[in-house]
Amino acid sequence: MRLEVKGLRKSFGEKEVLHGISFSIESGKALGLLGRNGAGKTTTIRILMDVFRANSGSITVDGRPFEPKNFRIGYLPEERGLYPKKGVQEQLMYLAQLRGCSRSEAKHNSARWLERLGVEEYAQRKLETLSKGNQQKVQLAQTLVCDPDLVILDEPFSGLDPVNSQILKDVIQEQIREGKLVIFSSHQMSYVEEFCEDIILINRGEIVLSGSLGQIKREYGRNRLVVDLGTEDQERLLSDYAGDLLQIVGRRKKQVIAEMKPGCTKERLLRELLERKLIPEEFGNYEPSLTEIFVEKAGDQP
Amino acid sequence: MRTFLTVLKFELNNYFKNKGFLLTTAVLMVLAVGIIVVPGIIMDRGTGPSSGGTKSEKSEEADYTLALFDKNASVPDLDALSAAMGMKIEWTECTDARQAENAVEEGEADAGFLVDDLLHYTYVVENRSMYDSLQDTFSQALAAMYRSQVLTGEGIDPAEMESLYQILPESETQILGKDSAGNYAYTYILIMVQYFLLIFYGQMIATSVTSEKSNRAIEILVTSVDSNSLIFGKVLAGAIAGLIQCVLILGSAVGAYQIFGESWGGLLDNVFDIPIPVWITFAVFGMLGYLLYAFCFGMLGALVSKTEDISKVSMPVMMLYIISFFIAIFGLNDSNGILIRAASFIPFTSSNGMLIRVAMGSVELWEIIVSCLLLVTFCAGTGVLAAKIFRFGTLMYGNPVKFTTALKKIREK
Numbered sequence: 077m078r079l080e081v082k083g084l085r086k087s088f089g090e091k092e093v094l095h096g097i098s099f100s101i102e103s104g105k106a107l108g109l110l111g112r113n114g115a116g117k118t119t120t121i122r123i124l125m126d127v128f129r130a131n132s133g134s135i136t137v138d139g140r141p142f143e144p145k146n147f148r149i150g151y152l153p154e155e156r157g158l159y160p161k162k163g164v165q166e167q168l169m170y171l172a173q174l175r176g177c178s179r180s181e182a183k184h185n186s187a188r189w190l191e192r193l194g195v196e197e198y199a200q201r202k203l204e205t206l207s208k209g210n211q212q213k214v215q216l217a218q219t220l221v222c223d224p225d226l227v228i229l230d231e232p233f234s235g236l237d238p239v240n241s242q243i244l245k246d247v248i249q250e251q252i253r254e255g256k257l258v259i260f261s262s263h264q265m266s267y268v269e270e271f272c273e274d275i276i277l278i279n280r281g282e283i284v285l286s287g288s289l290g291q292i293k294r295e296y297g298r299n300r301l302v303v304d305l306g307t308e309d310q311e312r313l314l315s316d317y318a319g320d321l322l323q324i325v326g327r328r329k330k331q332v333i334a335e336m337k338p339g340c341t342k343e344r345l346l347r348e349l350l351e352r353k354l355i356p357e358e359f360g361n362y363e364p365s366l367t368e369i370f371v372e373k374a375g376d377q378p
Numbered sequence: 379m380r381t382f383l384t385v386l387k388f389e390l391n392n393y394f395k396n397k398g399f400l401l402t403t404a405v406l407m408v409l410a411v412g413i414i415v416v417p418g419i420i421m422d423r424g425t426g427p428s429s430g431g432t433k434s435e436k437s438e439e440a441d442y443t444l445a446l447f448d449k450n451a452s453v454p455d456l457d458a459l460s461a462a463m464g465m466k467i468e469w470t471e472c473t474d475a476r477q478a479e480n481a482v483e484e485g486e487a488d489a490g491f492l493v494d495d496l497l498h499y500t501y502v503v504e505n506r507s508m509y510d511s512l513q514d515t516f517s518q519a520l521a522a523m524y525r526s527q528v529l530t531g532e533g534i535d536p537a538e539m540e541s542l543y544q545i546l547p548e549s550e551t552q553i554l555g556k557d558s559a560g561n562y563a564y565t566y567i568l569i570m571v572q573y574f575l576l577i578f579y580g581q582m583i584a585t586s587v588t589s590e591k592s593n594r595a596i597e598i599l600v601t602s603v604d605s606n607s608l609i610f611g612k613v614l615a616g617a618i619a620g621l622i623q624c625v626l627i628l629g630s631a632v633g634a635y636q637i638f639g640e641s642w643g644g645l646l647d648n649v650f651d652i653p654i655p656v657w658i659t660f661a662v663f664g665m666l667g668y669l670l671y672a673f674c675f676g677m678l679g680a681l682v683s684k685t686e687d688i689s690k691v692s693m694p695v696m697m698l699y700i701i702s703f704f705i706a707i708f709g710l711n712d713s714n715g716i717l718i719r720a721a722s723f724i725p726f727t728s729s730n731g732m733l734i735r736v737a738m739g740s741v742e743l744w745e746i747i748v749s750c751l752l753l754v755t756f757c758a759g760t761g762v763l764a765a766k767i768f769r770f771g772t773l774m775y776g777n778p779v780k781f782t783t784a785l786k787k788i789r790e791k
Contacts, residue, residue, distance in 0.1 A: 125601045127772065144601065151601050155773075157594025162392075173384045174602040218598065 077103040077137060077225065077257055084133035086119055093119055094281045096133070101274065103225075106248065106258040108268040108289075110366075111278035112374050117261035118154050120278070121230050124259070125151055148175055150224030154231050156215050160204035164214055165190065167203065168221050175222035182221070189217035193243065212240055216247065227251050229260035233267055245270060265366040275366070279374040293363050300362035301342065302331040305354055317352050321345050333362055381603045385611025386618075389586070393619040403623050407630040414634035417642075440468035442512070445481040445490035445502070447472040452495045453523070462519035478502060491516060496524040561656075562710060563649045565737040568660050569706050569730050571628070575620045575668060576699055580675040583616040584688045587679030587768065596772050605769040609680075610761060613672045617665065659736040659746075666753045667729020670760055671699055677764040680771035682778040691778050698726055706730035713739030723749050725756035763788075 079101050086094040094116050101107040109117045122128045124135060126144045135142040159167050165186050172182035190196040193213040198206055203214060212235070219227065229248075233241055249271055251258055262268055268275060269289065277285035285292060301322070305313060311324055311332055321340040326333040336345070342359075349356060364372075393399050446453070446469050453459055460467040470487050472478040478490040482502050489512055490502035499520065501513045526536040587609075590596045599608060635642070635650050674695045682691055705727055709718035713734050722731030722741070728749045735741040767784050 122773075127597065127601060145604070149601070151598065153594075153597040153601075155594045155597055157596070157598070159590075159595055160593055170384065170388050171598065171602060174381055174599070 079142065079226070079257060079259075080134075080136045080139075081120075081124070082134045082136075084120065084123055084130045084135075086116075086123060086128065086130050092131075092281065094123075094130070097276075097278065097281075097283055098133075099274075099276045099283070099286060101257055101259060103257045104252060104255040105274065106252050106260065106272050108272040108275040109259065109261040109278060110263065110265070110268060110275055110370060110374075111261070112263060115278045115374070116281040117278055118230055121154075121228055121259070121261060124228060125149070125153075147226055148222045148224045150219040150222060150227040152215065152219040152229040152232055154234075156212075158203055158211075158215065158218060161202055163200055164195070164203055164206070165199040168214070168218055171218050172221040175224075177222050181223075185221045185223060186217065189221055190214075192247075193217055209237055209240055212236060213243070216244060220247070220251070225256065227256050227258045227260075229258070231262060232260055233262060233264050241267070263370075265370055269366050277370065277373055284373045285369065289366070292369065293366075296364045296369055297362045299336045300325070300364075301334050301336065301345070302328065302358060302360055302362045303334060303356055304331045304358035305349075306357040313354060317354065318345060318348055321348065328368075331358060382607040382611050385603065385607050386615050389612050389615030390618060392586070393615065399619070399623075403626055406623075406627045410627050410631035411634040414631055414642075414646075415638050439466075441465040442488045443468045443470060443486070444512075445470045445472050445478040445487035447475050447478040447490070447492045449492065449494050452493055453520075459519055459523065462522045463515045465515070475500075488512075493520075496520050496527070561738045564652045564656070565734055566710060567649065568652075568656075568664070568733060568737075569703070569710075571624060572660075572664050572668065572729065573699075573703055575624060576671050577696075579616045579620045579668075580671055580692070580695070580699075581688065583613055583672050584675040584679035584692055585685050586612055586616075587676050588682055588685050588688055591680070591683040591771070591775065592685060600769060600772050606762070606765040609673070609676050609765045609768045613669060613676050613761070613764075616672055617669055620668065621665070656733070656737045659733050662750060663729045663732045663753065666750070666757050667725075670725060670729075670753065670757045671695065673757065673760040673764040677760070677767045678781075680764070680768040681774075681781060681784060683775045687778050702727040702730055706734060709734045710738070713737075723752060725753045728753050 081100065082098045084094050084097040085092065097116065097120050099107065109120060111117045119128065123130045124142075124144070137147070162170075165183075168186035168189070169179070169182040172185055173179060177185060187196065187199070190199050193216060195206070195210050195213045195217070198210060198214075203211060206214065216232075219229065227248075232244055232248075236244060245267065248258060248260070252271060272289055274287065275285070275289050275292070276283050303314065304310070307313065311327075314322065314324060314332060314334065320337070322334040322336050322345065324332055324334050336342075346356075346359060442465060444467050446456070448471070456467075456469045456471075460469075470478075470481055472481065472490070475492045478487075478492055479502055481487040482490045482504055485504075489504075492500040492502065497520070499516075501516070503510065503512075522540075525539075529536045529539055590599060632650055635646060639646070639650075675692060678691045678695060679688060682688060702721070705717060705721045709715065709721065709731065712718065718731050718734055718739070720731075721727035722735050722745070724731070732741070732746065732749050736746070766788050767781075770784055770788055771779060
């Protein structure tokens with residue numbers, strides 16, 4: 077299954093909040109929608125889920141218009157909520173049946189997910205009597221109880237403690253392995269790096285970066301090096317002795333991040349440093365973290 | 379359709395698992411049975427032969443103790459006066475007005491009479507109650523005594539004259555249309571039943587919609603199921619729960635009357651002997667009218683996100699129903715009037731209006747059909763509009779959204 081989003085535009089009143097969002101994703105992969113608060117991630121997801129209608133643009137699955145009601149979708153909205161006064165399994169079964177499961181399938185799936193998430197003992201209890209952490213697990217169970225083809229998670233890690241975050245990571249990885257199509261939004265980069273092959277970075281309603289995460293990192297690292305001369309004044313030394321070959325663009329702990337100028341090669345730079353008796357403790361290609369890319373692309377412009 | 383039935387079942391379960399709902403139903407059933415059984419038993423005890431002992435014992439006690447100051451000895455015989463008043467009275471004869479007043483003040487007498495002559499007297503009482511009829515009874519008894527004196531003076535037998543006054547022509551009633559006097563009781567009861575159903579369930583339906591917004595379950599719901607299924611499921615569940623509750627409560631009363639009806643001596647036959655056409659009108663128009671208002675309440679529930687705001691936004695609909703209710707109460711006394719005729723066609727008032735016309739007035743079949751079609755159309759339209767507003771209101775948290783704003787936004791879409 078291939079989901080393709082093309083040129084989504086959305087306005088609220090006079091203000092356009094999405095300026096043509098496009099991306100695509102296939103089953104068995106996870107796509108991370110990244111962006112700062114208010115960038116347009118949730119609006120994009122809500123358009124996917126048909127909570128809002130886009131002003132223009134198209135969403136297709138395998139070339140045909142995407143109708144959410146024709147698919148089993150596991151949706152975890154940003155605004156979490158269930159019935160606090162209803163029994164845990166009762167409401168899971170209700171939601172599963174609303175999404176197309178038979179009663180017996182709903183019963184089986186709800187029991188399976190409650191067990192998988194370690195909250196089966198609360199199946200008959202009212203939701204409001206559970207701890208916050210267990211309520212989060214029930215919320216995750218409701219997302220997956222219908223055995224979805226598509227899993228759409230809006231800020232799934234928000235508010236989770238480390239144990240529940242780990243459980244969620246495991247579950248998402250399971251879903252990817254089972255060939256599900258997973259889309260999720262987040263601004264917690266470490267999770268995205270763990271299981272996303274593709275990302276799109278949205279800033280102020282526009283895609284500012286998209287593609288394979290590995291490729292993006294390589295491209296961002298191209299012509300950039302990390303150097304550590306082991307001295308306090310290494311930035312001055314590099315500027316003084318190799319200023320015509322590179323330009324310092326930042327720091328990462330003790331390392332200096334530098335961009336090679338046209339005509340510069342790693343061999344030439346290294347030779348230059350060694351001739352001046354500057355022996356690097358570290359010298360190599362720079363591979364940026366997703367957080368660094370994020371801050372650079374979506375950070376406040378000076 | 380499948381999802382609609384799932385929603386309907388879930389919402390019905392909410393009612394039937396709600397302890398408050400079950401308790402209210404049980405209490406009202408007991409109350410309905412109690413209202414039929416207890417007064418019946420009391421009346422039975424009052425008239426039955428087994429209670430003869432109590433009655434004779436009671437008859438030895440006086441109904442009233444009355445102080446009497448007969449200034450000019452106008453009353454010839456106190457026993458005759460008691461008999462004329464139709465009561466057992468213990469008379470305290472006083473020698474002056476003051477003594478009679480003191481007897482009343484100190485509670486020795488229930489009331490006092492200061493008689494100048496048979497046509498002039500003063501009634502003395504400590505506190506006069508709303509239902510005090512002693513003075514009227516006394517006046518009639520004195521007047522009878524006066525008539526008797528005058529007639530005797532004229533040489534006419536007063537007893538003969540009294541019996542002439544008692545003669546009533548024998549009559550039979552042949553009602554060609556409807557007996558409004560007889561139908562009043564059950565029509566009034568049916569209108570009240572609908573009123574209470576609406577007051578009770580209208581708020582419950584609105585609360586059920588709003589609580590899904592306040593607990594943030596709504597986004598999961600509207601992305602899982604069509605909003606028509608959601609709103610229709612909720613409203614129809616409320617209607618079915620109301621109908622079941624209504625059948626149980628009225629059924630208990632009717633059942634109790636079947637068993638204990640004899641002790642009422644047929645007094646309530648009028649109330650429970652509701653003709654089939656009236657039942658059908660009540661079922662069809664009552665249910666459709668109820669659904670119309672229920673959809674309105676559901677719609678209003680979608681415009682707010684906090685349950686405490688419901689009473690504020692539901693006020694206009696509540697007022698609309700109260701107006702309909704007052705028109706109905708007025709129409710009970712004028713079932714063929716222009717007001718009730720008009721009300722029987724307006725969807726928001728026709729559930730009561732048509733019921734009154736069918737039960738108590740005269741109505742043509744075409745009028746019933748036209749009114750019913752109007753109500754069905756309005757009901758379906760309001761249901762669809764409610765679903766649209768429900769969908770629109772999904773992510774409208776915070777302050778209540780104005781109905782006109784919601785309509786405008788829906789039209790823009």
